[in-house]
Amino acid sequence: MTEDMPELTQQYLKQALKAFKKRLKLTRLDEESGLGGGPFSSGRASGIVAIQPPNQYPHEVWDKLVEQGRLRRVAAGLYALTQDPNAPIGD
Secondary structure, three states: OOOOOOOOOHHHHHHHHHHHHHHHHHHHHHHHOOOOOOOOOOOOOOOOOOEOOOOOOOHHHHHHHHHOOOEEEEEOOEEEEOOOOOOOOOO
């Protein structure tokens, strides 16, 4: 580890995962609140299942969370929760 990177403690990984979940939630809410989901409609569910993780944490954090089975890599730079209750059926 370099001097400027914090140690990958369980607490640090927990904070990173919490930040990831919050960013995923906000990204979904942002998409759902767009045009087309009017106030008198039943709304629409977001199709977002993967995001780019917060850049406040180093890449090694996300690799460690994948190793622990908390996240999974989906595409180049995109990660998804392994057990996501809001993911579309069939994922």
